[in-house]
Every structure is written in structure tokens, then in C-alpha cells.
Amino acid sequence: MIDVxxxxxxxxxxxIQIANSLRRQINEGRIATGDALxxxxxxxxxxxxxxxxxxKAVGQLIEEGLLFRKQGSGTFVSQRIEVPGTYLSGFSxxxxxxxxxxxxxxxxKNYANPTVEEAAVLKVPTTSKVARLGRVRLSEGEPLxxxxxxxxxxxxxxxxxxxxxxxxALEKSGNRPALxxxxxxxxxxxxxxxxxLSIGENSEILRIERVTRLAxxxxxxxxxxxxxxxRYDFVTELR
Amino acid sequence: MIDVxxxxxxxxxxxIQIANSLRRQINEGRIATGDALxxxxxxxxxxxxxxxxxxKAVGQLIEEGLLFRKQGSGTFVSQRIEVPGTYLSGFSxxxxxxxxxxxxxxxxKNYANPTVEEAAVLKVPTTSKVARLGRVRLSEGEPLxxxxxxxxxxxxxxxxxxxxxxxxALEKSGNRPALxxxxxxxxxxxxxxxxxLSIGENSEILRIERVTRLAxxxxxxxxxxxxxxxRYDFVTELR
DNA sequence: AAGTGGTCTAGACCACATA
DNA sequence: ATGTGGTCTAGACCACTTC
Numbered sequence: 001m002i003d004v005x006x007x008x009x010x011x012x013x014x015x016i017q018i019a020n021s022l023r024r025q026i027n028e029g030r031i032a033t034g035d036a037l038x039x040x041x042x043x044x045x046x047x048x049x050x051x052x053x054x055x056k057a058v059g060q061l062i063e064e065g066l067l068f069r070k071q072g073s074g075t076f077v078s079q080r081i082e083v084p085g086t087y088l089s090g091f092s093x094x095x096x097x098x099x100x101x102x103x104x105x106x107x108x109k110n111y112a113n114p115t116v117e118e119a120a121v122l123k124v125p126t127t128s129k130v131a132r133l134g135r136v137r138l139s140e141g142e143p144l145x146x147x148x149x150x151x152x153x154x155x156x157x158x159x160x161x162x163x164x165x166x167x168x169a170l171e172k173s174g175n176r177p178a179l180x181x182x183x184x185x186x187x188x189x190x191x192x193x194x195x196x197l198s199i200g201e202n203s204e205i206l207r208i209e210r211v212t213r214l215a216x217x218x219x220x221x222x223x224x225x226x227x228x229x230x231r232y233d234f235v236t237e238l239r
Numbered sequence: 240m241i242d243v244x245x246x247x248x249x250x251x252x253x254x255i256q257i258a259n260s261l262r263r264q265i266n267e268g269r270i271a272t273g274d275a276l277x278x279x280x281x282x283x284x285x286x287x288x289x290x291x292x293x294x295k296a297v298g299q300l301i302e303e304g305l306l307f308r309k310q311g312s313g314t315f316v317s318q319r320i321e322v323p324g325t326y327l328s329g330f331s332x333x334x335x336x337x338x339x340x341x342x343x344x345x346x347x348k349n350y351a352n353p354t355v356e357e358a359a360v361l362k363v364p365t366t367s368k369v370a371r372l373g374r375v376r377l378s379e380g381e382p383l384x385x386x387x388x389x390x391x392x393x394x395x396x397x398x399x400x401x402x403x404x405x406x407x408a409l410e411k412s413g414n415r416p417a418l419x420x421x422x423x424x425x426x427x428x429x430x431x432x433x434x435x436l437s438i439g440e441n442s443e444i445l446r447i448e449r450v451t452r453l454a455x456x457x458x459x460x461x462x463x464x465x466x467x468x469x470r471y472d473f474v475t476e477l478r
Numbered sequence: 479a480a481g482t483g484g485t486c487t488a489g490a491c492c493a494c495a496t497a
Numbered sequence: 498a499t500g501t502g503g504t505c506t507a508g509a510c511c512a513c514t515t516c
Contacts, residue, residue: 056505180477237421
């Protein structure tokens with residue numbers, strides 16, 4: 001039987017407590033894959049919450065892909081799906097998530113004016129100040145990618161304070177990227193890139209252009225990367 | 240001033256009508272970028288709907304990225320973001336969305352048993368029946384990609400009834416894919432691929448492996464594609 | 479006919495932002 | 498202090514599924 005605990009004194013919203021409680025029990029297998037959840041009205045009685053609140057809790061788990069609803073029939077536990085989707089993470093986070101140790105060789109780290117193209121993408125004047133961050137990214141000591149980030153300087157801490165992770169630096173100054181847009185293209189390595197990545201000329205390269213924004217839409221960063229095609233798979237979840 | 244019409248007789252839910260009405264007015268520029276929406280309570284009065292309904296309508300537009308909320312302050316119009324994200328669309332839909340005419344040359348279209356790898360991905364026995372659909376995909380008459388789809392036969396209409404769009408066929412049998420997972424990799428064209436795509440050997444190729452599922456998690460389809468790297472950008476939105 | 483999710487209302491109190 | 502979004506309740510009716 002399902003039990004749903006709901007602490008009264010807690011400051012976390014009730015619907016999140018209920019969602020967490022349900023998620024835990026599903027993950028523990030107390031509700032089997034394909035089985036129906038108790039009906040929303042039953043959950044109301046079990047938790048003492050109103051139906052709107054129950055629906056909000058269940059809605060959370062549906063967005064996570066853990067449950068799905070069938071009108072007139074019930075709410076059911078989805079079949080297992082491995083990863084929820086690693087949205088908008090940077091290279092360092094990605095590497096850690098894969099259990100690898102990220103490394104970094106700085107190619108450039110200075111302030112400059114944006115090029116015309118960069119200014120157009122960032123929607124700032126060409127006279128404004130941007131940080132130009134060029135890095136070779138390593139994983140387990142092996143070069144995996146070249147990243148060239150252009151960041152609006154006013155949104156970033158002083159560049160001397162920036163460690164290997166750009167996103168950690170943005171976080172520190174309260175400008176966590178919330179939205180983004182990526183273009184991925186297959187291409188061939190230029191001689192320079194081949195050298196930096198220790199691969200042959202004309203080897204396959206995955207080029208990624210990323211533009212990220214704050215929640216209010218302000219553009220923060222324009223990054224062009226070149227990933228080794230033989231080592232890197234770009235993975236996305238679809239809905 | 241904002242006006243929000245809400246037809247009473249209509250069968251479409253109120254919150255969707257309101258969301259549509261707001262979306263239209265934002266797109267028409269009647270509420271400027273960066274401006275605040277009327278408060279939720281004001282929208283209640285303007286529409287005659289309750290606050291829960293207003294919040295559901297606004298929530299829709301926030302998921303679309305059109306609006307964002309600031310607690311204690313208001314709900315604001317995001318800066319323009321081009322495309323809402325072309326999630327889980329097929330080649331035909333994509334081409335139409337770009338305003339291009341898709342074409343298709345069939346390489347194979349038959350029933351068979353899955354290979355060991357395919358069976359593992361689809362989570363079906365190697366003795367089960369699958370449809371094997373091989374196509375060269377054209378856009379504006381030019382070959383753009385090679386697609387090789389393996390589909391669980393029981394979820395598909397008889398293959399004779401399948402037109403150029405696999406997703407349209409799945410839709411017809413009530414098995415619209417709802418979830419998916421993609422891997423994108425840069426690679427080089429094999430001689431066969433080069434021939435089918437009218438490009439040189441060892442040209443850049445974007446390889447995409449896609450696994451799609453029904454809402455309940457049942458795996459439908461495993462598709463391996465090879466896109467011309469010089470013509471195709473793979474675009475994703477990040478959150 | 480009974481049970482389920484889908485939608486909707488009219489209130490209420492809280493935490494946060496702004497002035 | 499006022500207004501905003503964030504949460505929550507106790508009901509209600511509808512459409513759909515299942516028996």
C-alpha cells in the first residue's frame with residue numbers, strides 16, 4: 001500500500017513533498033511499472049490534500065516522464081527511462097556527470113571588442129566590452145574539444161576570478177543561464193584544430209554554436225566549440 | 240489595452256482560449272518585449288475566469304518561453320526567441336516547417352527480423368517482426384539524408400499503406416511518438432553514402448540515432464540517419 | 479452506472495518586491 | 498503598505514473509460 005507522508009511544519013510546498021514521496025516509492029518499486037497510481041481522489045484522502053494540489057504533484061512527475069495519464073482510466077507508472085536529460089550543462093558538469101575528470105588549457109582569456117558577427121549574435125554594440133575565453137577542454141587528460149566563448153563582460157566576474165568552469169563563474173555573479181539555443185553541425189578539422197586536439201587533418205569534428213540567455217531573455221554568452229567526432233556524442237531528449 | 244475574448248459556447252478549454260488570446264496579442268506586439276502583463280487578478284476581471292484558470296493559461300506561455308514570472312513583481316514578456324523548439328518532428332514536418340518541399344526515394348520497405356543490436360535497442364526478441372524502412376530524403380529535389388528506420392511491426396499500419404512520412408503513418412494507427420532520445424555524432428561519409436547523397440567520399444556527415452517511445456514508454460522506432468554535414472544544422476533549444 | 483482524469487470556481491493566506 | 502506571484506482548499510460539472 002502507498003503511504004504519503006506530508007510534514008506540516010515544513011516550508012517546502014505540499015505538492016513538492018507529495019511529488020517527492022510518490023517519486024521515491026516509484027523508484028523503490030513499491031508501485032510497479034505499468035501499474036496504476038491510486039486515483040487522484042484517493043490520494044486526496046491519503047494525504048489530506050485537495051485535488052488541485054494532488055494534480056500539481058502528479059503533474060510534476062508527468063513532466064519528468066515518470067508517470068503518464070490516461071483519461072477516464074487512471075495514472076500509470078511509465079517504463080524506465082534512463083536519463084532525464086542533461087539540459088544546459090557546461091563541459092565541466094558534463095564530464096563530472098560522466099564520471100570523468102575535466103581538464104583545461106587556456107588559449108586566451110582577455111577583454112576585447114566583439115566582432116561584427118559576435119556583436120550581432122549577442123545583440124550588443126561592437127564598441128561594448130566582452131570577455132574572450134578560448135580553451136582546450138580535456139577529459140581524463142586527453143583533448144576533447146576546443147571552446148571559444150564570448151561573454152558580455154558586465155554579466156561576468158572579473159576574468160582573473162574565473163576558474164575552469166564558465167558556468168560556475170556566471171552562477172557566482174548571479175547570472176545563471178536559463179535558456180539556450182544550440183546548432184550542431186558535422187565538419188572537418190582544420191590543421192590548427194587537428195593540432196590542438198591531437199587528431200589528423202580532415203578528421204570528423206562536431207561543431208556546436210551555443211547562445212545562452214538569462215530567464216528574462218538577455219543574451220549572456222556565444223560559444224563556438226569543436227568537439228572530436230570520434231569521441232563525442234551529442235545526446236538530446238525529445239518530447 | 241489588452242482585451243481577452245473568451246467564447247462561451249466553444250468546446251476548447253477556457254485556459255487554452257485565454258493562452259491563445261494572450262499569445263496572439265504578444266506576437267502582434269500589443270504587449271511589448273520586457274513589459275509586464277496585467278496582473279493575474281486583473282486578468283481574472285478582464286476574462287471573468289478564476290485565478291487558477293488564468294495561472295494555467297499563463298503557465299502554458301511560460302513553458303513556451305514567451306513569458307517569465309518574477310515573484311512579487313509581475314509576469315513579463317520575454318525577448319524574442321525565434322523558434323519554440325522543433326521537438327520530435329520527422330523529416331517531412333521539418334522540411335515543411337522550413338518552407339521546403341520534402342522528397343523521398345525508397346531503398347527498402349519490407350518486414351524482417353531485427354538484428355541482435357536492433358532487438359536490444361527496441362527491447363523485443365530477435366524473432367519478432369519489424370518493418371525495415373530505408374529512404375533517401377530529399378529537400379527541394381536534392382538528397383539531404385539517408386534514413387534507416389526499424390519499427391516494431393505491430394505498432395505500424397501494413398507497410399503498403401505507409402506514405403513518405405513515417406510519423407504520419409504512426410499517427411494514423413494511434414501510436415504517435417511522445418518521447419524520444421537522440422545521439423548526434425560527426426562522422427565521414429562511406430563510399431555508398433557518398434554516392435546516395437551526391438557528395439565526395441570522406442565528406443562530413445552528421446549521424447543521428449533516434450529511439451522514440453509512446454507516452455507509456457513502449458519503444459516504437461529505432462532510426463539511424465546520415466545527414467549531409469554541409470547542408471544540415473541540427474538545432475536544439477535548452478532549458 | 480460507476481470511476482477516472484479534465485476543467486473550473488471563489489475564496490484564502492503566504493512570501494516577496496517595490497515604493 | 499500595497500501589489501505581485503506562490504500555494505492551497507472544498508467543492509462542482511464534464512468527457513471518457515470500463516464494466
